[in-house]
Amino acid sequence: MTTQTIGERIKRNEDPQLLTGQAQFTDDVHLPDMLHAALKRSAYAHAEILGVDVAEARALPGVIAVYTAADLGDFWQPSPLLVPPPPAEHIIFNQRTAGQLARDKVRYVGEPIALVIAESRYIAEDAAELIEVEYEPLDAVVDLHQALTNDGPLVHDDVGSNIAAHVIQRKGDYEIARAQADLVITRRMLYDRGTAAPMEGRGVVAHFDPLARQLTVWDSTQAPIPIRNGLARMLGLSERQVRVIARFVGGGFGPKVMMFYPEETLIPWAAMRLERPIKWIEDRLENFVAMTHERGQVHDAEIALTKDGKILGVKDVFLHDTGAYDPYGLTVPINTQCTLLGPYVVPHYYTEFHAVFTNKTIVTPYRGAGRQHGVFVMERLLDLAARELGLDPIEIRRRNLIPPDQFPWCNEIIFQDFTKLTYDSGNYEPVLNKARDMIGWDEFQQEAPRLRAEGKLVGIGLVMYVEGTGIGPYEGARVQVEATGKLTVATGVGTQGQGHYTVFAQIAADALGVPIDQVYVSTGDTSQFNWGSGTFASRGATVAGTAIYAAAQQVRQKALKLAADALEAAEEDIDLVDGFAQVRGVPGRRISLATLAAQANPLRGAVQPGTEPGLEATAYFGPPMGATAVGAHAMIVEVDPDSFNLKIQRYVVVHDCGTVINPLILEGQVQGGVAQGIGNAFFEQLHYDESGQLLNASFMDYLLPTANDVPTIEIGHEETRSPLNPLGVKGAGEAGAIPVGPLYAQALDNALAEAGIEILEIPLNPCKLWEMVQAAQSKVGG
Amino acid sequence: MKREVTLTVNDRSYTRQVEPRLLLSDFLRHELALTGTHVGCEHGICGACTVLLDGQPIRACLAFAVQADGHSITTVEGLAAGPNDLHPIQQAFWESHGLQCGFCTPGILLTLLPFLQEHPDPSEAEIRDALSGNICRCTGYQFIVEAARRAAAKLREGSAQ
Numbered sequence: 001m002t003t004q005t006i007g008e009r010i011k012r013n014e015d016p017q018l019l020t021g022q023a024q025f026t027d028d029v030h031l032p033d034m035l036h037a038a039l040k041r042s043a044y045a046h047a048e049i050l051g052v053d054v055a056e057a058r059a060l061p062g063v064i065a066v067y068t069a070a071d072l073g074d075f076w077q078p079s080p081l082l083v084p085p086p087p088a089e090h091i092i093f094n095q096r097t098a099g100q101l102a103r104d105k106v107r108y109v110g111e112p113i114a115l116v117i118a119e120s121r122y123i124a125e126d127a128a129e130l131i132e133v134e135y136e137p138l139d140a141v142v143d144l145h146q147a148l149t150n151d152g153p154l155v156h157d158d159v160g161s162n163i164a165a166h167v168i169q170r171k172g173d174y175e176i177a178r179a180q181a182d183l184v185i186t187r188r189m190l191y192d193r194g195t196a197a198p199m200e201g202r203g204v205v206a207h208f209d210p211l212a213r214q215l216t217v218w219d220s221t222q223a224p225i226p227i228r229n230g231l232a233r234m235l236g237l238s239e240r241q242v243r244v245i246a247r248f249v250g251g252g253f254g255p256k257v258m259m260f261y262p263e264e265t266l267i268p269w270a271a272m273r274l275e276r277p278i279k280w281i282e283d284r285l286e287n288f289v290a291m292t293h294e295r296g297q298v299h300d301a302e303i304a305l306t307k308d309g310k311i312l313g314v315k316d317v318f319l320h321d322t323g324a325y326d327p328y329g330l331t332v333p334i335n336t337q338c339t340l341l342g343p344y345v346v347p348h349y350y351t352e353f354h355a356v357f358t359n360k361t362i363v364t365p366y367r368g369a370g371r372q373h374g375v376f377v378m379e380r381l382l383d384l385a386a387r388e389l390g391l392d393p394i395e396i397r398r399r400n401l402i403p404p405d406q407f408p409w410c411n412e413i414i415f416q417d418f419t420k421l422t423y424d425s426g427n428y429e430p431v432l433n434k435a436r437d438m439i440g441w442d443e444f445q446q447e448a449p450r451l452r453a454e455g456k457l458v459g460i461g462l463v464m465y466v467e468g469t470g471i472g473p474y475e476g477a478r479v480q481v482e483a484t485g486k487l488t489v490a491t492g493v494g495t496q497g498q499g500h501y502t503v504f505a506q507i508a509a510d511a512l513g514v515p516i517d518q519v520y521v522s523t524g525d526t527s528q529f530n531w532g533s534g535t536f537a538s539r540g541a542t543v544a545g546t547a548i549y550a551a552a553q554q555v556r557q558k559a560l561k562l563a564a565d566a567l568e569a570a571e572e573d574i575d576l577v578d579g580f581a582q583v584r585g586v587p588g589r590r591i592s593l594a595t596l597a598a599q600a601n602p603l604r605g606a607v608q609p610g611t612e613p614g615l616e617a618t619a620y621f622g623p624p625m626g627a628t629a630v631g632a633h634a635m636i637v638e639v640d641p642d643s644f645n646l647k648i649q650r651y652v653v654v655h656d657c658g659t660v661i662n663p664l665i666l667e668g669q670v671q672g673g674v675a676q677g678i679g680n681a682f683f684e685q686l687h688y689d690e691s692g693q694l695l696n697a698s699f700m701d702y703l704l705p706t707a708n709d710v711p712t713i714e715i716g717h718e719e720t721r722s723p724l725n726p727l728g729v730k731g732a733g734e735a736g737a738i739p740v741g742p743l744y745a746q747a748l749d750n751a752l753a754e755a756g757i758e759i760l761e762i763p764l765n766p767c768k769l770w771e772m773v774q775a776a777q778s779k780v781g782g
Numbered sequence: 783m784k785r786e787v788t789l790t791v792n793d794r795s796y797t798r799q800v801e802p803r804l805l806l807s808d809f810l811r812h813e814l815a816l817t818g819t820h821v822g823c824e825h826g827i828c829g830a831c832t833v834l835l836d837g838q839p840i841r842a843c844l845a846f847a848v849q850a851d852g853h854s855i856t857t858v859e860g861l862a863a864g865p866n867d868l869h870p871i872q873q874a875f876w877e878s879h880g881l882q883c884g885f886c887t888p889g890i891l892l893t894l895l896p897f898l899q900e901h902p903d904p905s906e907a908e909i910r911d912a913l914s915g916n917i918c919r920c921t922g923y924q925f926i927v928e929a930a931r932r933a934a935a936k937l938r939e940g941s942a943q
Contacts, residue, residue, distance in 0.1 A: 011876055018884030019872040021818015021858035025885065028817035122803065199822045199830055199885040199919050250820070250885030251919050284823040497883030497920045664879045668921060672882060675922030699827035699917070707913035707923040736922075 005506040005516055006727075009664035013521065014248075014501040023248040026203035026220045027281045034205075035064055037267060037280035038124035040114040040131045041290065042106035045142075045359035045692020046153060047135040049104055052114060057130040062123035064274060066131070067115045067266075069101040075269055076100060080230065082259050083329035088414045090168040096156050096357070097327045100262040106135070107155055107324035108361050109694055110289025112262050117270055117278060140359040140692035144298050144319040147356035155324055155357035164326045165355040169337055169413040172348035174304070177313025181304035185384050190761040191373045191741065193296040193321070193686040194679070195288060196366045197704055198496070200250020202291055203281040204263050206271035215242045217268055222252040223534025225492045226259050228526040231268055239530075247524040252496035253676070254366040255292040257536045258327070288697035293686060294332065294366035295762075296321030297373045303381040304348075309389050309396040313348030316340060316377055320355040323362040330355065331416045332363060332370035335468075338421045339738075340374030341411050343428045343466045343630055344400040349413070359692040365536065367676055367737045369416075375465045376762060379742035383749065384758070393746060394436055394462055401428040415626065416537070417471035423628040426466070427656070427720045434716045435462055435632035435654040444636060452754075457639040458649070459751025464632045465739045469657070469731025470542030470724070474622035475532045477544060479508050479551040481559065481615035483601065485579060485594035487514040489552075492532020493544035494524035497672075498733060499665040503541055504548050506661055507727070511552035512559065512593065513576030531620070538629075538731025541661055546621040546725040554617030562596045562615070627722035627730040629657040633674070633739050637747045644766035644773075646682065646748075648711040656718040658730040666732055667715050673736020675710045680737065681744040683709065685763045756780070787851040791816065792860030800847045807831045809847035810857060818858040818888050822917070829916035832889035833857050839893050858888035861895070870936035871895060871929075880929030882920035890916045890926060898934050902941075906931075 017023040040052075054066040069076055078097040085093040102113050114131050118124035139153040146152055147162040155162055178184060205218040215237060221227055224244040232239045249256065258264070263280050271278045282290065299318040305311055320333040337351040386396040402409050404427040411421040436442075444460045451458050477491040489508045495501060505519035522528040532544070556576065563581030564571045567589050575582050581596065583589040597615045607613070636649040653670050660666050683703040687695040696702045721728030745759035748769065755773040784799040791814060798813055807824075810816045810833065822830035824843045831842040834856035861869040868876065871891055881887040890913065897912040898904070904912070909930045910923070918926060 009879075012879065015876045015881060015884075016868065016872075018881055018887060019858075019868065019875055019891070020862055021816070021888050023884055024817070025820070027811070027821070030812070030815060030817075121808075122801070197919060198883070199828060199917065200820070200883070201822075249883065251883045253919070284825065497881075499882070668879050668882055668925060671922035671924045672920045673922075676919070698825055699823050700825070704917050704919065706915075706917060707910040707927065710922045710924070712924055712927075713922065 004510055006510050006661050008662065010502060010506060010516060010662055012499050012502040013505055025200055025248050025250055026205055026218045029205045029218045029279065031207055031277040034277040034279055035117050035119065035274065036121040036124050037278055038116045038121065038128045039112045040116065040128045040133065041286070042102065042109055042111040042113055044106055044135050044137050045109050045140040046138040047106050048138065049102060049106060049113065050134040050136055053132040054114060057116060057127040060123065060127045060130060062119040063116060063127045065117045065270065066127065067270065068113070069099060069103040072100060079260050079327050081329060082327050083331050085165065085330050086334060086414045086416070086418045088167050088169050092166040093330065094159050094164050096159065096325050098262070098325045100266050108359055109692060110286065110361060115266050115270065117274060142358060142360065142688055142690055142692050144321055144356055144358070147358050148319060148354060155359055162357045163354055164322045164357050165330055167330065167333070168352045170350055171412040172313065174313045174315045174348045174350035177304040177348040181312050182307040183305045183385060183388055184302060185381055185388065186302040187380065187384065187760055189299045189301060189377055189380060191295050191297045191376055192763060193293050194684045195291065195293050195686060196253035196255045198251025198253055201282040201284060201287040202256065202261065202263070204267040205277065205279045206268040207277035208272045208275070210275060213241055215268060215272065216245065217243070218245045219264060220249050220256060221246050222249065222257045222494060222496060222536060223259065224494060224524055224526050225532045226534060227264060230259050231265065234265055235268065235272065243527045245525050246494050249494065249496040252535065254369060254536060255364055257534055258364065284699065285697055289361055289694055292364040293323065293361045294363055295372065296363060297336065299377050301377045301381060303385060305385050307389065309385060309391050309399050311344055311346050311400050314340065314346055314378070315350040318353045320353050321358050321360070321363060322355045323358060323360050325362050326355065327362065328364040331365055334414070334416050335370030336374040338374070338413060338415045338468065339371035339465065340378045342375065342378050343402055343426065343464050345402055360688060367673065367734050369537065369734065371467060371738050372680065372741055375739050376742045379463045379739065380745060380760065383746050394432065394441065397464055398429065398432060401432065402426065415468055417626055419625045422625050423466060424625065424722050424724050425720050426628060426630050427718065428630055431630055431632050431654050431656055431718050432464060434718065435634045435652055438652040438654065438714055438716050439634035439636065439650060455641065457641055457751045458636065459747040460636050461743045461747030461750060462632060462634040463739045463743045463746060464630070467538065467629045467735055467738060468626040469538035469629050470623055471537055471539055471626040472543070472622050473533060474620050475544040475547050476529065476618060476620040477548040477551045478529060478616065478618040479548060479555050481512065481555060481593045481597045483594055483598035485518060485592065487512055487519045488522065489519065489548055490522040490529040491544045491548060492529050493535050493540045496535065498540060498669065499662065500540055503661050503665060504545065507545055507548045508552045511549065511556050514579050514593065518579060538733040542627055542725060542729050542731050543621055543623060545661065545727060545729055547619050549727055550619035550621060551617045554619060555615050558615050558617065559593060559596055562600060563591055566591050566596065621725065623724055627658065627724050629730040629732060629735060631655045631735050631739070633743050635743055635747050637751055639748065639751045639769065644769045651711045652714045652716065653736065654716040654718065655732065655735055656720050657732040657735065658719060658722045659728040660717065660719070661729065669732050670715055670736040671713050673734060674713050674740060675705055677737040677740025678710055679705045681741045681762055682764050785848055787848055789850045789852065790854040792857060802846060802848050804847045805843055806845040806847050806850055807842035810842060816857050816859050820885050820888060822886065827917065829893060830886045830889040832892045832916065834892055834896065837896060839896055856892065858891055861891060870940060871933040874933035874936055875929040878925050878929035878932050880926045886916060886918045894930055894933065898937055902934060902938055904934060
């Protein structure tokens with residue numbers, strides 16, 4: 001029988017290494033003669049730098065060098081714009097990116113000012129403390145509305161305002177919708193800042209070997225190939241001389257895609273200058289202020305509906321906090337604009353945002369990448385409309401779902417992949433129904449009155465979202481059957497826990513009939529594969545997976561041709577099974593793929609012109625547009641009437657991401673996403689004071705959900721294959737995290753319905769809930 | 783000003799000269815090149831650096847190497863019987879997909895080892911409570927809990943033989 005692993009709950013290839021502590025993360029790299037780096041970072045959110053005195057630091061025994069911006073000379077440069085602005089209808093974009101070390105001004109707490117290189121990390125940190133920075137503090141821009149006005153401090157004087165961008169996108173004409181509406185709901189909604197907090201912080205180790213003329217960089221990054229390309233360019237090297245390694249990364253979630261964090265260029269530069277390997281590993285405090293954040297928007301949103309609850313149009317005007325610089329362009333707010341539309345028919349849509357600079361950490365995509373905010377707005381508007389119209393939340397959603405025969409469905413506006421937002425395929429009502437059944441919606445409605453009479457504050461919620469996944473530009477893969485018998489897969493899409501070493505192996509193993517434990521996957525190492533962008537936007541399985549599939553199919557064709565010759569049989573009579581090419585029905589007539597591979601690479605003899613050696617193929621996949629997945633989350637929650645703490649009684653996810661390659665890994669992704677969503681909804685909020693100081697930069701004060709806070713999640717699947725790739729896959733990495741905020745809002749509005757609250761902000765916490773209940777009750781005079 | 787420490791790590795004795803302020807986590811990872819113990823926060827909350835000191839779980843980021851002088855440490859490298867083996871706990875995590883990026887995993891394994899010795903048949907609530915001092919950002923804990931249950935079963939089976 002040919003092995004079929006796609007669809008199976010296969011154990012992961014990478015786990016034995018990880019479980020025995022033998023996987024090499026960046027800080028696990030030890031090189032002889034290695035030096036250590038530390039950074040002096042800004043203590044102010046906004047200040048002029050009048051002087052930096054490094055004399056005492058340089059004099060400390062064990063310190064090798066201290067660099068400020070002036071010492072970088074020509075190497076000092078603002079980082080590139082990683083994602084240019086999309087071709088939206090109306091767009092103003094002010095690009096401002098940071099140099100590696102601050103020169104005249106600092107614009108956020110944590111911005112790097114000086115780099116110390118020393119014999120040990122301890123000495124480097126001692127030296128950093130000895131650096132004296134003379135600041136002229138300036139008023140900080142913290143509040144988004146204040147940032148928008150022109151009377152107040154400017155983050156970038158030369159922009160003339162704090163506006164980083166202004167974008168308007170339209171579908172149809174919202175004024176028509178409003179004119180026809182039976183009901184218009186208008187609300188202001190708030191979605192506040194959080195951080196990804198991967199358990200492994202950022203780190204870079206750089207080693208330039210002067211004899212080999214090779215620069216090797218270990219970097220805890222999600223995108224080693226762009227880093228390699230940029231470093232080669234900046235350092236005057238050939239790409240062939242630079243190798244970036246990120247084979248094991250302890251969690252990425254988005255913020256580890258960057259080109260560049262200052263340290264990513266400073267450390268290699270210093271390593272080449274000092275001719276010794278240098279290691280820099282950030283600590284958690286640095287991670288809080290210097291790794292990028294996300295969330296941070298204020299929406300003024302409006303929905304126009306008929307009295308039957310059909311959406312006529314939506315208008316959304318919002319502010320997006322981009323932080324002190326905008327190297328990642330407009331990916332996050334564009335995702336907000338697009339994902340707001342959800343699985344619904346929205347005939348008219350007006351969406352406008354201002355991205356504003358603030359004196360806070362830079363904002364770049366973090367799992368969800370702006371989708372959360374859009375989904376929150378739409379789901380809340382629907383819930384509020386449902387309440388007004390006397391519909392239940394499920395019914396109002398059902399009435400607006402895009403029908404299954406309407407795909408591909410074009411929403412006109414421009415998506416983060418620079419194409420018109422188009423949903424490739426989908427069947428939404430089964431997902432809604434399954435979630436409703438799994439959570440026991442009807443049973444709850446029957447039980448609830450009795451429970452509430454007993455004083456239990458129980459509530460239920462169900463929300464939906466559509467997630468654009470699997471976008472380009474492209475990924476590639478090289479698949480090879482070696483004479484060793486091993487099947488190798490090399491690609492540019494690395495893994496930070498998503499199981500790519502396994503999922504990618506499954507695709508190739510199935511195509512060639514090779515046992516999965518004979519597959520060697522190489523990723524996260526630029527010396528192994530030359531082209532690709534990286535792991536982000538839920539695209540690994542879809543884009544790299546398809547390239548692997550294509551390359552594997554080409555190798556399959558080559559193998560069958562060679563086997564047909566060797567076995568003197570017709571290609572169509574040959575099966576590939578367990579590493580052999582086997583004539584069907586004739587057990588003795590077979591040849592191993594290893595032997596075929598060896599024969600395809602002869603040491604003597606003549607090779608036919610136009611042939612390639614070995615059993616190898618390289619293929620690329622550039623999807624014309626992304627594949628859209630859909631999901632529904634539902635939960636039953638109980639609020640403690642005294643502490644306002646929550647107990648989640650049940651949590652259901654129904655998910656449609658097309659073909660599932662490994663259900664075990666997929667479930668892990670959904671569960672992990674939900675946990676981050678729960679953190680985002682109820683535990684995690686970054687608190688800034690009016691001078692731009694981050695007040696809760698530690699795990700004591702920024703609460704991550706623990707095993708006691710995340711419930712068991714019940715997962716249901718639907719499968720609507722994507723027509724955009726042969727495997728029919730869609731992405732799933734961010735799905736769990738996206739709709740949790742509005743789900744909490746709906747379920748808690750329901751649980752606290754007697755108080756008559758209306759939740760319009762995320763994150764929540766027990767104090768906020770209590771305050772809302774107090775405010776609502778005092779309005780009623782009770 | 784360095785001090786001499788002698789300690790046993792994974793049944794092997796080491797003697798080294800260390801500064802008093804050298805953290806135990808840094809000593810294990812960089813002095814002894816036992817990089818399986820990871821550092822997530824350096825302020826004692828996340829539990830990634832959990833190792834056993836005389837059989838009890840401690841945060842290696844909150845201890846100094848000099849405090850371990852004369853003591854016995856177990857790290858994740860000491861769990862399996864040999865280089866190609868897996869401890870039943872490790873095997874259970876593999877079977878249950880109890881890890882994703884793997885960074886928090888060694889700390890979780892070392893937390894569970896003494897817990898399962900004391901609670902050979904734990905309930906889900908007990909497992910979750912035992913794990914509440916280990917933060918995982920990838921998994922949402924569900925498969926970790928399953929892995930712990932599976933590990934408990936394997937250990938009961940093993941000790942019954």
